[in-house]
Amino acid sequence: MTDAPTCPNCGSATPEGTLFCENCGFSLGAPPTGETPLPVSLQGGVAPDASTPIDDVAPISAATHATGGTPPAPAASGRIPCRTCGGEVGPDGYCGQCGTKAPTERDHFREAPAAWVAGVCDRGIRHSRNEDAMALLASPTPGERAVLLVMDGVSNTDDSHIASLAGARAAIEVLRTPLPRGMGTPDSRIAAVTKVFADAVSAANDAVVATAPAGTPTPPxxxxxxxxxxxxxxxxxxxxxxxxxxxxxxAPGVQLSVDDSVAQQLIAAGTPRHQAETSAQAHAITKWLGRDARDIAPRVGTLDVSGPGWVLVCSDGLWNYASEPEALAEQVRASGATDPAALALALTDWANAQGGIDNITATLARLDGPVAGQDVVTAAQSVSDPNAETAAYPVVPQEETHG
Incomplete structure (x- = not known):
């Protein structure tokens, strides 16, 4: 009789096909926490090209460090250092110097495919596991091409931490190649771009659906x-x-995306933004990906930018504490960070300092360019207006549980 597989990190039983240990969140099939050296992409190496599998581009393995510090170098043994003191984390997942339990690879991970693009995905304070996920791609040349993608698993559904990661990895494969230019007109280009994004969302949705546990009444x-x-x-x-x-x-910032949420519906009806976003159903969403999703068509738009600035793509674990673009810009300025990796960590640490009631993901790209105007162009079937109605038909909102 073959012994049931167990987690190499904590020893818990792990059914066949499970991607992460349900007890400690460890990524199954990888070496125990602390055994894997930092990947090249997180050590300042050259970003992999588009032919490199995403698992090699952005593995869930990275050192972490406290607010305002610099990442400590790996210990001589190659173990990932402690986030709290920089000491060596032992095979049991605890720091041998200060005794702090290190976060699992799923609790906190970082990606930096190029010097101008980076992200942090963190469990936060209140949640027992990290249900956020991110996937990044970037050319070595600053400002040339990058993809910043974030998925937030809904907390009151089964295995959403597995689903979000699978969905992010599936979607970014669709987006590896440059977006189409259409037939030379703004309308044709946005139509072509919308088709590609729809394909990426469909791939993410298929991946989310595929992770649903058999017979679950609450699919991820x-x-x-x-x-x-x-x-x-x-x-x-x-x-x-x-x-x-x-x-x-x-210059004033702009929120590119428009939420599919009850709060956004309240805003569209005239409720002040702060009141809507702090209401009882502030995080009830009206569209999502998953087996029970009724509509997965994304809102799509484009923005021609000029001058230097930051592209920020994040989960609500960050913007919950600074929703307005100016509020986020103030945190960017206050951090004093000038590179994406440091800024992503600073924003994540700041959100945790505010309470960390949800998982936190912050991904950034630093752009520099000549000063000029900016013009928003949106797809005909979508509306990039923060005051626009968010649901094409009445839906039963899905509540995202926060702590």
């Missing part, structure tokens, strides 16, 4: 948001309430 669900940077053009799409922002230096 997730939100979706993505920005593709191609020179001075930002193309974006979203389903749910994860968000994308453009935060130019020294």
């Amino acid at each position: 669900s997730a939100t979706f948001v993505c920005v593709v940077v191609e020179g001075s053009t930002l193309s974006f799409a979203n389903v749910g309430d994860s968000r994308a922002y453009w935060l130019p230096d020294g």
